[in-house]
Amino acid sequence: MRKLCYRCRGEELSVKPGSFNWLCRKHADEELRQVAQKEKAAVKGSPALDRKLFPVFSGVLRYFPDALLAVAEVSRIGNEQHNPGQPLGWDRSKSSDELDALTRHLLDAGAFDRDGVRHSAKIAWRALANLQKELENVSKENPCAKQ
Numbered sequence: 001m002r003k004l005c006y007r008c009r010g011e012e013l014s015v016k017p018g019s020f021n022w023l024c025r026k027h028a029d030e031e032l033r034q035v036a037q038k039e040k041a042a043v044k045g046s047p048a049l050d051r052k053l054f055p056v057f058s059g060v061l062r063y064f065p066d067a068l069l070a071v072a073e074v075s076r077i078g079n080e081q082h083n084p085g086q087p088l089g090w091d092r093s094k095s096s097d098e099l100d101a102l103t104r105h106l107l108d109a110g111a112f113d114r115d116g117v118r119h120s121a122k123i124a125w126r127a128l129a130n131l132q133k134e135l136e137n138v139s140k141e142n143p144c145a146k147q
Contacts, residue, residue, distance in 0.1 A: 007024075008024060070121035070124070074121050075088060076088060078125075079091075082094045102130070105120075106119075
C-alpha cells in the first residue's frame, strides 16, 4: 500500500522529521525550512552559538584551500579585466548570466581558458555568485528565512 502525503494527499517521497507523518518532497522541504528557521531564531542574539552553526574554517577553508585560492584568482583577474586599476570588488552590472556562463565553462572543465585560468575555477566562481544572489533574494523576500 502506498503512503500518501498527509498535507496534499500526493505520493510520499520523504518523512517529516520527528514524526511518523508522511510528506511529499515539496512539503518535506517546507517543513525542514521551518525547522531551520526555528533553530536559527533560537540562537539569534547569541553570536557565539550562531557562528558555531556555520563552520566556515573547518567546513570550507580546510576542505577546499587550493580551490578557494583558484576562485580568488578568478576574482582578481576578473576585476583587472572589468575594472582595471580599481580595488577588488564585484561589479554586478558587468554580468548577470551566472548559470549560462557556468555552463559555457562546464563544457571545457579540466582545461585552461585563454587567460590561463582553469575553467573549473570559473565554474566555481559562477556557482558561488549564483548562490550569493539566490541567498540575497531570499533575504529580501523573507528576512527571517533560513539562508
